[in-house]
Amino acid sequence: MTGPTTSAMNGQGITVTAPDGVPEVRKGDDLAALLLDALESPLVDGDIVVVTSKVVSKAEGQVREGNRDDALPGETTRVVARRGPTQIVRSRLGLTMAAAGIDASNVEAGHIVLLPLDPDASAHALRATLRDRTGANVGVIITDTAGRAWRDGQTDIAIGAAGLEVLESFAGQVDAYGNDLVVTAPAVVDEIASAAEISQGKLGARPFAILRGRADLVREPGDDGPGASALIRPEGSDFFGFGAREAVVRALKGATEDQAPFGAPASVEELSAAVTEVTGTSPVPHEGGLRVAGVDPAVIAALAFAHGWRCERDDINHGATSHLQPLTT
Template sequence: MTRSAITVTAPEGVPEVRKGDDLAALLLAALESEGLQDGALRDGDIVVVTSKVVSKAEGNVREGTREDALPGETVRVVARRGPTQIVRGRLGLTMAAAGIDASNVEAGYIVLLPLDPDASARALRATFRDRTGTNVGVVITDTAGRAWRDGQTDIAIGAAGLDVLESFAGQIDAYGNDLVVTAPAVVDEIASAAEISQGKLGARPFAVVRGRADLVREPGDDGPGAGALIRPEGSDFFGFGAREAVVRALKGAAEDQTPFGAPASIEELSAAVAEVTGTAPIAHEGGLLVDGADPAVIAALAFAHGWRCDHEDTNRGATSLSLPMTT
C-alpha cells in the first residue's frame, strides 16, 4: 500500500487544564488558532492527548507526594533500586512509580494516571464525532522508560478507533522470507511521533497525526484499546527484577508464583539444577529426584521454574520434585 507523508501538528495556546474542562473543545479551539491545513479535523486523523491533561480534566489530581500515593496505585513491586520503584500498577502497566507525576502540576500536588484510559479515549472519540462529524482515532499517551535502554519515550496507555498493532504475520518480505511474528505496535509509534512535536515543556498536550487513515476504524468500532498491548501476568520474561527474582524464589510464597511464568519443561528444570548444583537429576515417578544438593537451593530452583518439592529423603539426602504446579 502506498502511503502519503505523515504530518504531526501540536497546536500552541492551550490553557492550563482544570477539573471538568472540556478537552475536545480545547483542542478544536487550539486547532482553529493553529490553522491545521484546512483548519479542522478530517476523517482518518489520529488525535493524540497526553494522559496528564486527561487526568487533570477528570480530577485525578491529589495533594501529597509520589511516596504517599504509590501504595494505592501498586499491584506489586517488580524491582527496586534505591528510592526508585518499578511497579505493576492498577492498569497493568509496569512503570516507575506507577506513572505518578509531580511535574507540570502545582507544588505539593501529584497527577495519577487516568482511571480508565481506554474509556477516556472512547469518550473523546465519540465527542469529536458528535461535534465535527469526523471519524478519528484517539490515543492517550504517557512517558515510560524501557528495559535495556536509557531515556524515555511516550507510549499509548489508552486508544479508541484504531488498530494498535499492525500485523505482518503470514506475509512474505522482499527476499521471500515468511514473516511470522512481525507486529509493530503502531499506536506506541504514533505516541512517540506526537511527543516529538509536543515536547515536554511546550504546553502542547494535544497533537493531530495525519497520514495513517488506514489504521482508523469505522465509526462505532473502537477496537481493542491500548490495554490489549499489556502482557498478562506470567507471560512477561521479566516479571521481577534480577535481585527481586532471587529473593522471591528463595521465599517461595505462593502469591509470587505467577510472575515467574508458565511451568518449565522437565528438560529445562533438569538443566538448571545441573548447572547450579553440578548434579544431574534423575527422572523419578513422573518428576525428578536430586541427590546430594542443598534442599533450599533445590526448592528455590523448583519454585522459579513452576515446580514443587514434594519431600526430602533425609536418609539418602535427596529431594523429590513433582510435576509442574497449576498456575
C-alpha cells in the first residue's frame, strides 16, 4: 500500500490512501468487492472513495475493439477545435475533452475504453453498495484525466459523484481583510480527484483511493446530491464554445446548428462596438435593432451570427444595407 499523503485544509488533517493489489478489472466485476478486499482498514463515515473511470468502464463493458477514430463520432456531439490529429470535442456526457475521453492505455492492444454511460449513476450505485456492505456513509467520485485550456499538462477531474457537495461556495462571506467573497466557489470534487491521482499514480495499478478528513463534504445517507454533471456548463454559457480558428469558420458559414455555442445574444452596444472595430463604420439604431450601410453584407452577417443576431439585406439598395435584429425578437 502506498504511504498516505497528508496536507492541511481548514485546520483538518487529510490523508489520501491508494491501496495496492487490485487485479485487472473486466466486464461484470464487482468494484465494491475489489475495493473492500484491497483495503487494510475498513471504511468509516465521512470517507470519500475515489475510483478511476477506466475501471468503472471496464466493469460496465465499455471496452471496444478498434481505435479512437472509429469510436469518436459516436461519442461526440460536436467538434470544438482541431489541431492536426487532435480533436477537442463536446462529448455525449457534455464534457469538453480531447477525443471525448476515449482511452487506449491500460487496455489490450487493438481495443479502446469509452467513458461510463452515466458516471453519476455509476457513483450512486457504488455508494449504495458500499453502504449496504459496510454500513459506512461515504461519498464517491469517479475521475478521468483532462487537459486545461491555458496550461500544459493534465489533471484528474470528477466526471461522476454521489453523496458529496461538488462546489464549496464562499459567496456572502468575507476574507481576513474584510473583502466580500462574491464568486469564490472551489470545485472540491475536482480538487479531490487530483489529490487522489497523486496517490494512485498513472502506472501503479491503483484505481481506488480513499480521502479521509473532509467528512463535512459528505451528504446524509440517501442524499446523493447534484452529481459531477452539475459542474458542466450548459451549451452556450462557455466563453470558449469553439476554438479560435473554428469560431471564425462557424461564424462565416452561419449554419443554424452552430449558433448555440456562441451563447445568448449580445447587447446592442456590444455588437455595435464589434461592427465599428471591424469595419470602421458605426451602425445606427433602426426599428429596435441596428442598420449598417456601405459595408460588405457577408462581413456584417458573420459578426451578427457570432453575437447571436440575425442579418437581413436591403435588396432595394443592392445588398449594401444590412438590418440587424437579436435572435430573441
